[in-house]
Amino acid sequence: MFLHLGENVVIPLSEVIAIFDINSTFNSDTRNFLKIAEEEGFVTRITDDPPKSFVLTERNKKSIIYLSPISSLTLVKRTGFLNEL
Numbered sequence: 001m002f003l004h005l006g007e008n009v010v011i012p013l014s015e016v017i018a019i020f021d022i023n024s025t026f027n028s029d030t031r032n033f034l035k036i037a038e039e040e041g042f043v044t045r046i047t048d049d050p051p052k053s054f055v056l057t058e059r060n061k062k063s064i065i066y067l068s069p070i071s072s073l074t075l076v077k078r079t080g081f082l083n084e085l
Contacts, residue, residue, distance in 0.1 A: 001080070003016060003079055005068045009044075009066065011066070015059050017056045018055070019072050019076055019079075022052055042065050046067060046069060052068065053075055
């Protein structure tokens with residue numbers, strides 16, 4: 001299965017490690033983590049719109065963080081994980 005993150009970005013669901021709400025988790029530690037990840041080239045911005053969530057993924061043993069304009073709740077619903085609970 002695949003997960004649509006916004007715009008024309010679709011990733012395999014098997015690569016998703018975690019989905020975070022950018023507002024509820026945006027404390028100083030998260031800010032520092034995202035800043036360092038961006039400086040090191042791990043962050044992919046999907047659009048110029050303000051991000052509502054970020055998705056931590058791993059592909060070929062390389063971490064990629066996607067900043068998505070779609071809310072974390074919507075992304076989690078799209079995964080179908082809630083249906084399994």
